Amino acid sequence: MSPVPGDAPVKVRRVVFAPSGLSATVEDGTTLLDAARTAGADLDSTCGGRGLCGRCQVVPSIGNFSKWQIDSRPDAITGWTATETDYTGRRPITDGQRLGCAAQVCGDLVVEIPAASQVHKQVVRKSVDVGDIEIDPLVRLHYLELEKAELGSELRGLAEQIGAALLADYDVTITRIDTHVLPLIADAVRGGDEAITVAVRYGHEVCAVYPGYVDRAFGVAVDVGSTTVAGHLVDLSTGEVLASNGVMNPQIRFGDDLMSRVSYVMMNPGGEVELTRSIRTALDAMVGELLTDAADTVDTLRPIDRRSILDMTIVGNPIMHHVILGIDPTPLGQAPFLLATDSAVTVRATDLGIDAPFASAYLLPCIAGHVGADTAGAILAEGPHRSEELQLLVDVGTNAEIVFGNSSHVLAASSPTGPAFEGAQISAGQRATAGAIERVRIDRDTLEPRLRVIGADVWSDDAEFTMQTMKLDISGICGSGIIEVMGEMYLAGLIDVDGTIRSDGPERTDRIFADGRTYSYRLWGDSEDPTQNINVTQDDVRAIQLAKAALRAGIDLLCEHAGHTDPEAIGSVRLAGAFGAHIDPLYAKVLGLVPDVPVALVSSVGNAAGAGAVRALVSAAQRAEIESAVRRVEKIETATEARFQELFVNAMGFPHTTEPTPNLATETVLPVAQERAASAGARRRTGRRRPR
Template identity: 30%
Template sequence: MKHSSNSSNEAGSVRFLPDGVDVPLVIEESLLSHALRGGVPLLSPCGGESRCGKCRVLVDGETRGGGDPGVLTRAEIAAGIRLACRCFPSPENVSVTILPESRPARLAAYLDGKDLAGDEPFLPLSRTASGGNPLGVALDLGTSTLAGALVDLSNGTVLSRATADNPQMACGEDLISRVVFAEETPGGFDLLRGRLLSGADDLVRRLLETSPVPGEVTDVVAAGNTVLSHFLYGISPSPIRRPPYRPVRKEYPPVTGETLGSGPATARAQWRIFPSLGGFVGGDVVAGILASGMHRQEEVSLLFDVGTNGEVVLGNRDWRIACSSSAGPAFEGGEVGCGMRAYPGAIESVRIDPETAAVEWTVIGRGRPGGLCGSGILDLCAELFRAGIVDRAGRFTPGAGAGRRSTERGDGFIVVPREMSATGRDVAFCEPDLKSVLRTKAALCAAAEALLRAVGLPREAVAHVYVAGGFGNFLDLRSALTIGLFPPIPLSRFAPLGNASLAGALGALRNRRRWKEALSLASGTLYHDLSSDPGFMELYQRALFLPHTDEESYRFVLEGEVSR
């Protein structure tokens, strides 16, 4: 993308509908850049890199580009649909309608997290002398979602909870895309940092608005992955994406909101940011360990954080080892054509009748389904496999079953026909989607196997498996094991944690001993870099199969437990 300063005086503007926002027209900027500039919400999971094909807009007026034949059908191009990241305005006024599926919606879920470390006495971090009632904020800074909880620091009561999209999403869905954006876009780092800070500030303001008790925020405890923690702290995350993938810093000494540059709601508060373990295992995982209580047990546990990235921790009270699985965001709805996040309108569970291939589904909220969220995708894959519609290699079996259609994106299974969908298009799950899910699940499962192998422990030695992440609250564990998302460990050993990162941050906010524990967890947990683990690719290839190449172990685990 080229940037120039002298072309911004061209006449005209880009009008974004349905919001009705006018943005001054810059002929060399893509429509996506215009949307970003004007603060118009537009999904762009890949950060404007033309990869995801999700920033679909309907243009009215002269434009150039964005009619990519690899992504859009001829009919769509003819109807005026373009990819905003590849489409540039002409000097005339242009009107751009953001299609429903390209608009981020308000988030419903992703709030609750369990704290299994038990009830602790209320022992707040600090008592700042302030006029009003002292309040504390626990923040979970996720790659796609920000979540927060407001706590009355006089008694430890949780006053309100809220979530919001991470406004950085427009600059890239995955972390690497954002680091690249910060590196390659002039002013990119400041833009990303500003978006994170303002997103957090908006969230805190909402927490205060909905709180039954007024007061002043004196303490903020934030848990985020390493890249976001770097952005928040104002340091460049660039080194994280290059060998040896080390962050600039792993600890973030407490600072005031004013120093940090946070919004007015937390300007006078003391900010504590959870320490990171490594470039791709951050404070959110440390908070997750804290909430799981695995660091207090003699028995060995596995902790999975299934979010936009997937992190895995193995260990007990003496030792812990953690890694990032580089699993893609398939279970956050990314990289899957019909995928979406857990908004209203997303299919969250799926059953397929193996005889008739008839599909039953449940949708978050009311209304017509527009796509599938993580738990729905997981269910769908497991059901397609159980029904014999998909083989072990993740290919559709030829001619098997109704509901099959050849689509632009290859052979597909129609989950929701267009006449019943919210978008007027088929909700179709195609072979590339299957492959994407297969890769994600293989990366996650192989990451856990790699940790076990690194320390030389058999998987039978794992007494507990904790599944954290918003998705963890809703996933069907039997579906998960049916496709081999996790190593073959008996279902009875699994415990969902939900948003453990927020739960951990909340725990630390309410008890200063927990905060100290978090600091010591960071130095006592080893970061294992899978990219330099020579055995990882092989474990990955082993897991790239349904449920797994080691199918005997899965059969054993699933026998009796999953028989439909």
């Protein structure tokens, strides 16, 4: 259109947005938010430029920018506006920043978009370590102000008005509105006086509607383990973990391990229904507890409740995965261990018995019959498929999952370690609760133990220990304590390389005593009745040997399949899971749980499966990444591998029966094996283990 004679010509200005360098040519009076949209720059806003959310804050950059050939001056942007003066949103306007929806262009300008104002933010979360990822949630909030209807007005239906407003204000094209949302629209519009906030999933589906302005949306990430269930409440727009919770998996009453639960289903018609009902009830209760925990600490304009939850992600082993979905798990209890589906599954949360009416639940893909969505989550969090160096990732639990490889080739397997690491099958074993022994040290000369228990901050030889444990019942040893006491007994020369509690022990300390045809070690207590004390028995040692040999055999099998049997080729070893997070890397090596890499390369990474669930919750790209990555993982079935049994036998010794441990020999003093009388067919054990 030609300018009207006498009107001043419209001036156009060039605006460059840092750090991206994207630019746009816009007319005078254009807001910085609109200029950013024109340029395609990454500037956040949930209120549609109405000065409510405070997410579009920018920093005008002053100076001469030869890179972009712009002299950016203070008068290239309008002064402080009434919108900014009256702003009372949850995010205060930071000194030196302006609201992009209020400040207008009146000259060539360079504008910095700070990280907090970017839609795809790089942030670090708390509670679970998910690293730095790009926030790209599948559900976003949009604030709309609809035209007030009058009698005789030719407005379309409310759903159509919402679609038109989303297109006009946010360039969002709606293809559907969830059927459970349609009945709620009219009340929301009336309650908000024609102002509403809608949640859009996948960029084109309306999945929730609220009256007025809502500033925050939330999601829940859950890791369903065979023993514990861990959940995290997350702000979808920032990735911040706002609350975390953990409960015992109620399915334990049907069996301690997965196979015993499958057996329960096999022997009890309809048993799968009971398993499903119990875990779904626990998930629903966990969501409620997370919301309660966050209610007093999370700052929101609208009270946080179950309608605030808009997305969920769930990880778990294959049996948990199937049980949650209401799928019979018995095919996973027998060869060929066939999954009903190994793809990611998306359902409504209410279909899983979880009272979150607006939420969708996404279950990460499984890998194989014994390698599930929890392993997929761990892979996503730790990234072996993104690494140039070889990474060994081990989730230590009742059924250990093992991943080995790098960006060229990733292999995965499970190994039946059993529940010994978690305290089952151990005479004084117990779960990690207050009073459980969690750390142990044995003096190399006196063979007297020191220990730490959950619920106390000091070691047992500290003067404060008695006071701190006065109300605690020191009644057993939890998983990390079991690993350490076994390692310490071996390093102190009380257990031989073949796992035998040495017969010369009673000559060295009265803590070693005859227990039938074998020997035991009194760790805690001074009762004359041995059964009243906390002891480590020969059967306990054997149980740990069997568990660790199964784990190590699985690791060695993957290394053989990958063609990398030299520990020096491994770039890092990562111990994951609630139990793995508490294992001291040195003792993992002493027992031979992992290959003989330098101890500095062994680390505990915590709940990697849960971290992967959080990543998938806040990023569509992360979901696409793991769905692609798991299809490239080579699955190794340990149950059908002929080499597994030989590797298992070789791994029974401490640290290992056949493999040398030169790195370990430089990291601690290894004991001298007990000399035994030579006999036919027997080989005499001699000398200190040396580097080779």
